[in-house]
Amino acid sequence: MKNLIPLKKSNFKILCSDIDGTLLSNQNDVSNFTVSEIARIKNVLRIILVSARMPQSMTYLQERLGLGEEPIICYNGALIMEGENEIFSRTMPLELVEGIYxxxxxxxxxxxxxxxxxxxVETDSARVQKETRDTRATPVFRATATTLSDWKVRNVSAHKIMLxxxxxxxxxxxxxxxxxxGEQLHLYRSNDTLIEVAPKSVSKLSAIKLLLxxxxxxxxxxxxxxxxxDLEMIQxxxxxVAVKNARAEVKVVADEVSLKNTEDGVAHWIQQNLIF
Incomplete structure:
Protein backbone atom coordinates (compact mmCIF):
# COMPACT_ATOMS: atom_id res chain seq x y z
CA MET A 1 0.00 0.00 0.00
CA LYS A 2 0.99 3.60 -0.53
CA ASN A 3 1.76 5.79 2.42
CA LEU A 4 -1.59 6.79 3.89
CA ILE A 5 -2.59 10.43 3.65
CA PRO A 6 -4.92 12.24 6.02
CA LEU A 7 -8.42 12.06 4.55
CA LYS A 8 -9.83 15.58 4.56
CA LYS A 9 -13.33 15.31 3.14
CA SER A 10 -13.37 18.92 1.93
CA ASN A 11 -10.39 18.21 -0.35
CA PHE A 12 -12.36 15.84 -2.59
CA LYS A 13 -14.69 16.86 -5.38
CA ILE A 14 -15.10 13.68 -7.47
CA LEU A 15 -15.66 10.01 -6.66
CA CYS A 16 -14.96 7.52 -9.45
CA SER A 17 -15.77 3.84 -9.23
CA ASP A 18 -15.16 0.79 -11.34
CA ILE A 19 -18.25 -1.41 -11.70
CA ASP A 20 -17.55 -5.14 -12.06
CA GLY A 21 -15.89 -6.63 -9.01
CA THR A 22 -15.99 -3.25 -7.26
CA LEU A 23 -19.31 -1.40 -7.06
CA LEU A 24 -21.57 -4.34 -7.88
CA SER A 25 -22.62 -6.52 -4.95
CA ASN A 26 -23.62 -9.33 -7.34
CA GLN A 27 -23.13 -10.01 -11.03
CA ASN A 28 -25.29 -7.21 -12.43
CA ASP A 29 -26.68 -4.92 -9.75
CA VAL A 30 -25.84 -2.69 -6.81
CA SER A 31 -27.34 -3.10 -3.35
CA ASN A 32 -29.92 -0.81 -1.78
CA PHE A 33 -27.23 0.14 0.74
CA THR A 34 -24.99 1.35 -2.08
CA VAL A 35 -27.88 3.28 -3.64
CA SER A 36 -28.60 5.03 -0.33
CA GLU A 37 -24.95 5.93 0.32
CA ILE A 38 -24.51 7.34 -3.19
CA ALA A 39 -27.74 9.33 -2.74
CA ARG A 40 -26.38 10.76 0.51
CA ILE A 41 -23.20 12.18 -1.03
CA LYS A 42 -24.06 12.86 -4.69
CA ASN A 43 -24.94 16.50 -4.05
CA VAL A 44 -21.52 17.06 -2.47
CA LEU A 45 -19.31 14.96 -4.78
CA ARG A 46 -19.61 14.22 -8.47
CA ILE A 47 -20.04 10.45 -8.84
CA ILE A 48 -18.65 9.05 -12.09
CA LEU A 49 -18.87 5.39 -13.16
CA VAL A 50 -15.72 4.10 -14.86
CA SER A 51 -15.74 0.74 -16.62
CA ALA A 52 -14.65 -1.49 -19.46
CA ARG A 53 -18.35 -1.93 -20.21
CA MET A 54 -20.25 -0.57 -23.20
CA PRO A 55 -22.60 2.40 -22.65
CA GLN A 56 -25.94 0.56 -22.38
CA SER A 57 -24.40 -1.80 -19.81
CA MET A 58 -23.66 1.20 -17.60
CA THR A 59 -26.69 3.45 -18.03
CA TYR A 60 -29.11 1.13 -16.20
CA LEU A 61 -26.79 1.26 -13.17
CA GLN A 62 -26.38 5.00 -13.55
CA GLU A 63 -30.16 5.41 -13.48
CA ARG A 64 -30.55 3.12 -10.46
CA LEU A 65 -28.00 5.24 -8.61
CA GLY A 66 -29.66 8.51 -9.63
CA LEU A 67 -26.61 9.71 -11.55
CA GLY A 68 -28.21 10.41 -14.92
CA GLU A 69 -26.78 13.94 -15.09
CA GLU A 70 -23.18 12.74 -14.82
CA PRO A 71 -20.94 11.43 -17.63
CA ILE A 72 -19.91 7.78 -17.85
CA ILE A 73 -16.47 6.50 -18.80
CA CYS A 74 -16.87 3.42 -21.05
CA TYR A 75 -14.44 0.97 -22.61
CA ASN A 76 -11.64 1.80 -20.15
CA GLY A 77 -11.64 5.44 -21.22
CA ALA A 78 -11.98 4.98 -24.98
CA LEU A 79 -15.50 6.46 -24.96
CA ILE A 80 -16.99 9.10 -22.65
CA MET A 81 -20.71 9.77 -22.86
CA GLU A 82 -22.90 12.37 -21.18
CA GLY A 83 -26.47 11.36 -21.91
CA GLU A 84 -26.68 11.12 -25.70
CA ASN A 85 -23.68 13.41 -26.14
CA GLU A 86 -20.30 11.95 -27.02
CA ILE A 87 -17.63 13.83 -25.08
CA PHE A 88 -14.66 11.76 -26.27
CA SER A 89 -14.07 8.78 -28.54
CA ARG A 90 -10.90 6.93 -29.49
CA THR A 91 -10.85 3.70 -31.48
CA MET A 92 -8.02 1.38 -32.50
CA PRO A 93 -6.57 1.47 -36.02
CA LEU A 94 -8.55 -1.10 -37.99
CA GLU A 95 -5.40 -2.77 -39.29
CA LEU A 96 -4.41 -3.58 -35.71
CA VAL A 97 -7.84 -5.06 -35.02
CA GLU A 98 -7.39 -7.20 -38.14
CA GLY A 99 -3.95 -8.24 -36.87
CA ILE A 100 -5.41 -9.33 -33.52
CA TYR A 101 -8.04 -11.33 -35.42
CA VAL A 121 -19.62 -12.01 -31.75
CA GLU A 122 -19.39 -14.93 -34.14
CA THR A 123 -21.14 -17.63 -32.13
CA ASP A 124 -23.08 -18.08 -28.93
CA SER A 125 -21.24 -19.53 -25.95
CA ALA A 126 -21.40 -19.77 -22.17
CA ARG A 127 -19.17 -16.71 -21.99
CA VAL A 128 -21.39 -14.65 -24.31
CA GLN A 129 -24.50 -15.73 -22.40
CA LYS A 130 -22.85 -14.73 -19.11
CA GLU A 131 -21.98 -11.28 -20.43
CA THR A 132 -25.49 -10.86 -21.80
CA ARG A 133 -26.96 -11.67 -18.38
CA ASP A 134 -24.45 -9.65 -16.38
CA THR A 135 -24.37 -6.51 -18.52
CA ARG A 136 -27.93 -6.50 -19.91
CA ALA A 137 -26.59 -6.01 -23.44
CA THR A 138 -27.36 -8.15 -26.50
CA PRO A 139 -24.79 -8.99 -29.17
CA VAL A 140 -25.22 -9.27 -32.91
CA PHE A 141 -24.09 -12.67 -34.18
CA ARG A 142 -22.09 -12.53 -37.39
CA ALA A 143 -18.68 -13.51 -38.72
CA THR A 144 -15.82 -11.37 -37.47
CA ALA A 145 -14.57 -10.97 -41.04
CA THR A 146 -17.97 -9.54 -41.98
CA THR A 147 -17.82 -7.04 -39.13
CA LEU A 148 -14.33 -5.94 -40.11
CA SER A 149 -15.39 -5.50 -43.75
CA ASP A 150 -18.44 -3.50 -42.67
CA TRP A 151 -16.34 -1.29 -40.42
CA LYS A 152 -13.85 -0.67 -43.24
CA VAL A 153 -16.66 0.61 -45.47
CA ARG A 154 -18.04 2.76 -42.63
CA ASN A 155 -14.56 4.01 -41.64
CA VAL A 156 -15.02 3.00 -38.00
CA SER A 157 -13.20 0.58 -35.70
CA ALA A 158 -13.21 -0.98 -32.24
CA HIS A 159 -13.30 0.79 -28.90
CA LYS A 160 -12.65 -2.60 -27.29
CA ILE A 161 -11.75 -6.14 -28.30
CA MET A 162 -12.47 -9.12 -26.05
CA LEU A 163 -10.56 -12.32 -26.79
CA GLY A 182 2.08 -4.03 -26.83
CA GLU A 183 3.63 -0.79 -28.07
CA GLN A 184 0.46 0.14 -29.97
CA LEU A 185 -2.37 -1.26 -27.84
CA HIS A 186 -3.31 -1.82 -24.19
CA LEU A 187 -3.66 -5.55 -23.50
CA TYR A 188 -4.55 -7.10 -20.16
CA ARG A 189 -6.07 -10.31 -18.85
CA SER A 190 -9.49 -9.89 -17.24
CA ASN A 191 -9.27 -13.48 -15.99
CA ASP A 192 -7.73 -16.81 -16.98
CA THR A 193 -9.70 -17.09 -20.24
CA LEU A 194 -10.24 -13.47 -21.31
CA ILE A 195 -7.98 -10.79 -22.78
CA GLU A 196 -9.19 -7.22 -23.23
CA VAL A 197 -7.64 -4.85 -25.76
CA ALA A 198 -8.02 -1.06 -25.85
CA PRO A 199 -6.41 1.92 -27.63
CA LYS A 200 -2.95 2.65 -26.27
CA SER A 201 -3.47 6.38 -25.76
CA VAL A 202 -6.42 6.05 -23.38
CA SER A 203 -7.09 4.69 -19.92
CA LYS A 204 -9.49 5.18 -17.06
CA LEU A 205 -7.06 7.77 -15.72
CA SER A 206 -6.83 9.71 -18.98
CA ALA A 207 -10.63 9.87 -19.10
CA ILE A 208 -10.85 11.15 -15.52
CA LYS A 209 -8.35 13.87 -16.40
CA LEU A 210 -10.58 14.97 -19.29
CA LEU A 211 -13.52 15.36 -16.92
CA LEU A 212 -11.73 17.52 -14.36
CA ASP A 230 -7.71 0.14 -12.37
CA LEU A 231 -4.03 0.24 -11.33
CA GLU A 232 -3.06 3.56 -12.90
CA MET A 233 -6.24 5.24 -11.70
CA ILE A 234 -5.88 3.95 -8.11
CA GLN A 235 -2.25 5.00 -7.74
CA VAL A 241 -9.26 2.53 -2.59
CA ALA A 242 -9.08 -1.15 -3.49
CA VAL A 243 -11.83 -3.55 -2.52
CA LYS A 244 -10.64 -6.58 -0.55
CA ASN A 245 -11.19 -8.93 -3.49
CA ALA A 246 -8.91 -6.79 -5.70
CA ARG A 247 -5.80 -8.23 -7.30
CA ALA A 248 -2.74 -8.05 -5.08
CA GLU A 249 -1.07 -5.57 -7.42
CA VAL A 250 -3.98 -3.14 -7.01
CA LYS A 251 -4.00 -3.40 -3.22
CA VAL A 252 -0.26 -2.69 -3.15
CA VAL A 253 -0.67 0.73 -4.81
CA ALA A 254 -3.93 1.69 -3.04
CA ASP A 255 -4.12 4.13 -0.15
CA GLU A 256 -6.73 1.99 1.58
CA VAL A 257 -8.44 -1.39 1.25
CA SER A 258 -12.16 -1.73 1.89
CA LEU A 259 -14.43 -4.77 2.20
CA LYS A 260 -15.14 -7.11 -0.73
CA ASN A 261 -17.54 -5.99 -3.45
CA THR A 262 -19.97 -8.70 -2.31
CA GLU A 263 -19.89 -7.07 1.14
CA ASP A 264 -20.64 -3.59 -0.27
CA GLY A 265 -17.06 -2.45 0.14
CA VAL A 266 -17.55 0.87 -1.66
CA ALA A 267 -20.69 1.78 0.28
CA HIS A 268 -19.14 0.84 3.64
CA TRP A 269 -16.07 2.97 2.88
CA ILE A 270 -18.28 5.92 1.95
CA GLN A 271 -20.36 5.49 5.11
CA GLN A 272 -17.29 5.40 7.35
CA ASN A 273 -15.20 8.11 5.66
CA LEU A 274 -17.45 10.63 3.93
CA ILE A 275 -19.49 12.23 6.68
CA PHE A 276 -20.61 15.72 5.73
Whole structure:
Protein backbone atom coordinates (compact mmCIF):
# COMPACT_ATOMS: atom_id res chain seq x y z
CA MET A 1 0.00 0.00 0.00
CA LYS A 2 0.99 3.60 -0.53
CA ASN A 3 1.76 5.79 2.42
CA LEU A 4 -1.59 6.79 3.89
CA ILE A 5 -2.59 10.43 3.65
CA PRO A 6 -4.92 12.24 6.02
CA LEU A 7 -8.42 12.06 4.55
CA LYS A 8 -9.83 15.58 4.56
CA LYS A 9 -13.33 15.31 3.14
CA SER A 10 -13.37 18.92 1.93
CA ASN A 11 -10.39 18.21 -0.35
CA PHE A 12 -12.36 15.84 -2.59
CA LYS A 13 -14.69 16.86 -5.38
CA ILE A 14 -15.10 13.68 -7.47
CA LEU A 15 -15.66 10.01 -6.66
CA CYS A 16 -14.96 7.52 -9.45
CA SER A 17 -15.77 3.84 -9.23
CA ASP A 18 -15.16 0.79 -11.34
CA ILE A 19 -18.25 -1.41 -11.70
CA ASP A 20 -17.55 -5.14 -12.06
CA GLY A 21 -15.89 -6.63 -9.01
CA THR A 22 -15.99 -3.25 -7.26
CA LEU A 23 -19.31 -1.40 -7.06
CA LEU A 24 -21.57 -4.34 -7.88
CA SER A 25 -22.62 -6.52 -4.95
CA ASN A 26 -23.62 -9.33 -7.34
CA GLN A 27 -23.13 -10.01 -11.03
CA ASN A 28 -25.29 -7.21 -12.43
CA ASP A 29 -26.68 -4.92 -9.75
CA VAL A 30 -25.84 -2.69 -6.81
CA SER A 31 -27.34 -3.10 -3.35
CA ASN A 32 -29.92 -0.81 -1.78
CA PHE A 33 -27.23 0.14 0.74
CA THR A 34 -24.99 1.35 -2.08
CA VAL A 35 -27.88 3.28 -3.64
CA SER A 36 -28.60 5.03 -0.33
CA GLU A 37 -24.95 5.93 0.32
CA ILE A 38 -24.51 7.34 -3.19
CA ALA A 39 -27.74 9.33 -2.74
CA ARG A 40 -26.38 10.76 0.51
CA ILE A 41 -23.20 12.18 -1.03
CA LYS A 42 -24.06 12.86 -4.69
CA ASN A 43 -24.94 16.50 -4.05
CA VAL A 44 -21.52 17.06 -2.47
CA LEU A 45 -19.31 14.96 -4.78
CA ARG A 46 -19.61 14.22 -8.47
CA ILE A 47 -20.04 10.45 -8.84
CA ILE A 48 -18.65 9.05 -12.09
CA LEU A 49 -18.87 5.39 -13.16
CA VAL A 50 -15.72 4.10 -14.86
CA SER A 51 -15.74 0.74 -16.62
CA ALA A 52 -14.65 -1.49 -19.46
CA ARG A 53 -18.35 -1.93 -20.21
CA MET A 54 -20.25 -0.57 -23.20
CA PRO A 55 -22.60 2.40 -22.65
CA GLN A 56 -25.94 0.56 -22.38
CA SER A 57 -24.40 -1.80 -19.81
CA MET A 58 -23.66 1.20 -17.60
CA THR A 59 -26.69 3.45 -18.03
CA TYR A 60 -29.11 1.13 -16.20
CA LEU A 61 -26.79 1.26 -13.17
CA GLN A 62 -26.38 5.00 -13.55
CA GLU A 63 -30.16 5.41 -13.48
CA ARG A 64 -30.55 3.12 -10.46
CA LEU A 65 -28.00 5.24 -8.61
CA GLY A 66 -29.66 8.51 -9.63
CA LEU A 67 -26.61 9.71 -11.55
CA GLY A 68 -28.21 10.41 -14.92
CA GLU A 69 -26.78 13.94 -15.09
CA GLU A 70 -23.18 12.74 -14.82
CA PRO A 71 -20.94 11.43 -17.63
CA ILE A 72 -19.91 7.78 -17.85
CA ILE A 73 -16.47 6.50 -18.80
CA CYS A 74 -16.87 3.42 -21.05
CA TYR A 75 -14.44 0.97 -22.61
CA ASN A 76 -11.64 1.80 -20.15
CA GLY A 77 -11.64 5.44 -21.22
CA ALA A 78 -11.98 4.98 -24.98
CA LEU A 79 -15.50 6.46 -24.96
CA ILE A 80 -16.99 9.10 -22.65
CA MET A 81 -20.71 9.77 -22.86
CA GLU A 82 -22.90 12.37 -21.18
CA GLY A 83 -26.47 11.36 -21.91
CA GLU A 84 -26.68 11.12 -25.70
CA ASN A 85 -23.68 13.41 -26.14
CA GLU A 86 -20.30 11.95 -27.02
CA ILE A 87 -17.63 13.83 -25.08
CA PHE A 88 -14.66 11.76 -26.27
CA SER A 89 -14.07 8.78 -28.54
CA ARG A 90 -10.90 6.93 -29.49
CA THR A 91 -10.85 3.70 -31.48
CA MET A 92 -8.02 1.38 -32.50
CA PRO A 93 -6.57 1.47 -36.02
CA LEU A 94 -8.55 -1.10 -37.99
CA GLU A 95 -5.40 -2.77 -39.29
CA LEU A 96 -4.41 -3.58 -35.71
CA VAL A 97 -7.84 -5.06 -35.02
CA GLU A 98 -7.39 -7.20 -38.14
CA GLY A 99 -3.95 -8.24 -36.87
CA ILE A 100 -5.41 -9.33 -33.52
CA TYR A 101 -8.04 -11.33 -35.42
CA UNK A 102 -5.42 -13.12 -37.51
CA UNK A 103 -3.47 -14.14 -34.41
CA UNK A 104 -6.60 -15.22 -32.53
CA UNK A 105 -7.67 -17.54 -35.35
CA UNK A 106 -4.42 -19.49 -34.98
CA UNK A 107 -5.45 -20.46 -31.44
CA UNK A 108 -9.18 -20.88 -32.09
CA UNK A 109 -9.89 -17.86 -29.88
CA UNK A 110 -13.12 -16.00 -30.57
CA UNK A 111 -13.43 -12.21 -30.56
CA UNK A 112 -16.02 -9.85 -29.18
CA UNK A 113 -15.84 -6.53 -31.05
CA UNK A 114 -17.27 -3.33 -29.57
CA UNK A 115 -17.90 0.06 -31.16
CA UNK A 116 -20.10 2.58 -29.36
CA UNK A 117 -23.34 0.67 -28.67
CA UNK A 118 -22.48 -2.14 -31.10
CA UNK A 119 -21.34 -5.57 -29.91
CA UNK A 120 -20.51 -8.35 -32.37
CA VAL A 121 -19.62 -12.01 -31.75
CA GLU A 122 -19.39 -14.93 -34.14
CA THR A 123 -21.14 -17.63 -32.13
CA ASP A 124 -23.08 -18.08 -28.93
CA SER A 125 -21.24 -19.53 -25.95
CA ALA A 126 -21.40 -19.77 -22.17
CA ARG A 127 -19.17 -16.71 -21.99
CA VAL A 128 -21.39 -14.65 -24.31
CA GLN A 129 -24.50 -15.73 -22.40
CA LYS A 130 -22.85 -14.73 -19.11
CA GLU A 131 -21.98 -11.28 -20.43
CA THR A 132 -25.49 -10.86 -21.80
CA ARG A 133 -26.96 -11.67 -18.38
CA ASP A 134 -24.45 -9.65 -16.38
CA THR A 135 -24.37 -6.51 -18.52
CA ARG A 136 -27.93 -6.50 -19.91
CA ALA A 137 -26.59 -6.01 -23.44
CA THR A 138 -27.36 -8.15 -26.50
CA PRO A 139 -24.79 -8.99 -29.17
CA VAL A 140 -25.22 -9.27 -32.91
CA PHE A 141 -24.09 -12.67 -34.18
CA ARG A 142 -22.09 -12.53 -37.39
CA ALA A 143 -18.68 -13.51 -38.72
CA THR A 144 -15.82 -11.37 -37.47
CA ALA A 145 -14.57 -10.97 -41.04
CA THR A 146 -17.97 -9.54 -41.98
CA THR A 147 -17.82 -7.04 -39.13
CA LEU A 148 -14.33 -5.94 -40.11
CA SER A 149 -15.39 -5.50 -43.75
CA ASP A 150 -18.44 -3.50 -42.67
CA TRP A 151 -16.34 -1.29 -40.42
CA LYS A 152 -13.85 -0.67 -43.24
CA VAL A 153 -16.66 0.61 -45.47
CA ARG A 154 -18.04 2.76 -42.63
CA ASN A 155 -14.56 4.01 -41.64
CA VAL A 156 -15.02 3.00 -38.00
CA SER A 157 -13.20 0.58 -35.70
CA ALA A 158 -13.21 -0.98 -32.24
CA HIS A 159 -13.30 0.79 -28.90
CA LYS A 160 -12.65 -2.60 -27.29
CA ILE A 161 -11.75 -6.14 -28.30
CA MET A 162 -12.47 -9.12 -26.05
CA LEU A 163 -10.56 -12.32 -26.79
CA UNK A 164 -12.39 -15.39 -25.44
CA UNK A 165 -10.40 -18.61 -25.21
CA UNK A 166 -9.44 -21.36 -22.80
CA UNK A 167 -6.86 -20.93 -20.06
CA UNK A 168 -4.37 -22.85 -22.18
CA UNK A 169 -4.92 -20.84 -25.37
CA UNK A 170 -4.97 -17.56 -23.46
CA UNK A 171 -1.73 -18.44 -21.67
CA UNK A 172 -0.15 -19.15 -25.05
CA UNK A 173 -1.33 -16.13 -26.99
CA UNK A 174 -1.08 -13.38 -24.39
CA UNK A 175 2.75 -12.96 -24.35
CA UNK A 176 2.79 -13.15 -28.14
CA UNK A 177 0.19 -10.40 -28.45
CA UNK A 178 2.04 -8.23 -25.95
CA UNK A 179 5.26 -8.66 -27.92
CA UNK A 180 3.62 -7.90 -31.27
CA UNK A 181 1.07 -5.23 -30.30
CA GLY A 182 2.08 -4.03 -26.83
CA GLU A 183 3.63 -0.79 -28.07
CA GLN A 184 0.46 0.14 -29.97
CA LEU A 185 -2.37 -1.26 -27.84
CA HIS A 186 -3.31 -1.82 -24.19
CA LEU A 187 -3.66 -5.55 -23.50
CA TYR A 188 -4.55 -7.10 -20.16
CA ARG A 189 -6.07 -10.31 -18.85
CA SER A 190 -9.49 -9.89 -17.24
CA ASN A 191 -9.27 -13.48 -15.99
CA ASP A 192 -7.73 -16.81 -16.98
CA THR A 193 -9.70 -17.09 -20.24
CA LEU A 194 -10.24 -13.47 -21.31
CA ILE A 195 -7.98 -10.79 -22.78
CA GLU A 196 -9.19 -7.22 -23.23
CA VAL A 197 -7.64 -4.85 -25.76
CA ALA A 198 -8.02 -1.06 -25.85
CA PRO A 199 -6.41 1.92 -27.63
CA LYS A 200 -2.95 2.65 -26.27
CA SER A 201 -3.47 6.38 -25.76
CA VAL A 202 -6.42 6.05 -23.38
CA SER A 203 -7.09 4.69 -19.92
CA LYS A 204 -9.49 5.18 -17.06
CA LEU A 205 -7.06 7.77 -15.72
CA SER A 206 -6.83 9.71 -18.98
CA ALA A 207 -10.63 9.87 -19.10
CA ILE A 208 -10.85 11.15 -15.52
CA LYS A 209 -8.35 13.87 -16.40
CA LEU A 210 -10.58 14.97 -19.29
CA LEU A 211 -13.52 15.36 -16.92
CA LEU A 212 -11.73 17.52 -14.36
CA UNK A 213 -13.17 21.01 -14.22
CA UNK A 214 -10.87 24.05 -14.51
CA UNK A 215 -8.76 24.35 -11.41
CA UNK A 216 -9.38 20.79 -10.25
CA UNK A 217 -6.60 18.21 -9.87
CA UNK A 218 -6.34 14.45 -9.47
CA UNK A 219 -5.65 15.05 -5.78
CA UNK A 220 -9.34 15.94 -5.46
CA UNK A 221 -10.43 12.52 -6.76
CA UNK A 222 -11.33 9.36 -4.83
CA UNK A 223 -11.27 6.19 -6.94
CA UNK A 224 -12.31 2.59 -6.29
CA UNK A 225 -11.19 -0.47 -8.24
CA UNK A 226 -10.16 -4.12 -8.24
CA UNK A 227 -8.42 -5.13 -11.47
CA UNK A 228 -5.35 -4.45 -13.60
CA UNK A 229 -7.13 -1.76 -15.64
CA ASP A 230 -7.71 0.14 -12.37
CA LEU A 231 -4.03 0.24 -11.33
CA GLU A 232 -3.06 3.56 -12.90
CA MET A 233 -6.24 5.24 -11.70
CA ILE A 234 -5.88 3.95 -8.11
CA GLN A 235 -2.25 5.00 -7.74
CA UNK A 236 -2.62 8.44 -9.34
CA UNK A 237 -5.59 10.01 -7.55
CA UNK A 238 -5.75 11.73 -4.18
CA UNK A 239 -7.26 8.67 -2.50
CA UNK A 240 -7.21 5.29 -4.22
CA VAL A 241 -9.26 2.53 -2.59
CA ALA A 242 -9.08 -1.15 -3.49
CA VAL A 243 -11.83 -3.55 -2.52
CA LYS A 244 -10.64 -6.58 -0.55
CA ASN A 245 -11.19 -8.93 -3.49
CA ALA A 246 -8.91 -6.79 -5.70
CA ARG A 247 -5.80 -8.23 -7.30
CA ALA A 248 -2.74 -8.05 -5.08
CA GLU A 249 -1.07 -5.57 -7.42
CA VAL A 250 -3.98 -3.14 -7.01
CA LYS A 251 -4.00 -3.40 -3.22
CA VAL A 252 -0.26 -2.69 -3.15
CA VAL A 253 -0.67 0.73 -4.81
CA ALA A 254 -3.93 1.69 -3.04
CA ASP A 255 -4.12 4.13 -0.15
CA GLU A 256 -6.73 1.99 1.58
CA VAL A 257 -8.44 -1.39 1.25
CA SER A 258 -12.16 -1.73 1.89
CA LEU A 259 -14.43 -4.77 2.20
CA LYS A 260 -15.14 -7.11 -0.73
CA ASN A 261 -17.54 -5.99 -3.45
CA THR A 262 -19.97 -8.70 -2.31
CA GLU A 263 -19.89 -7.07 1.14
CA ASP A 264 -20.64 -3.59 -0.27
CA GLY A 265 -17.06 -2.45 0.14
CA VAL A 266 -17.55 0.87 -1.66
CA ALA A 267 -20.69 1.78 0.28
CA HIS A 268 -19.14 0.84 3.64
CA TRP A 269 -16.07 2.97 2.88
CA ILE A 270 -18.28 5.92 1.95
CA GLN A 271 -20.36 5.49 5.11
CA GLN A 272 -17.29 5.40 7.35
CA ASN A 273 -15.20 8.11 5.66
CA LEU A 274 -17.45 10.63 3.93
CA ILE A 275 -19.49 12.23 6.68
CA PHE A 276 -20.61 15.72 5.73
Missing amino acids: REAKKYNIKLGLYFKTEWY MGTKESTDQIFPLLVKKF QPGQSLMEVIAFGDNYN SVGCG
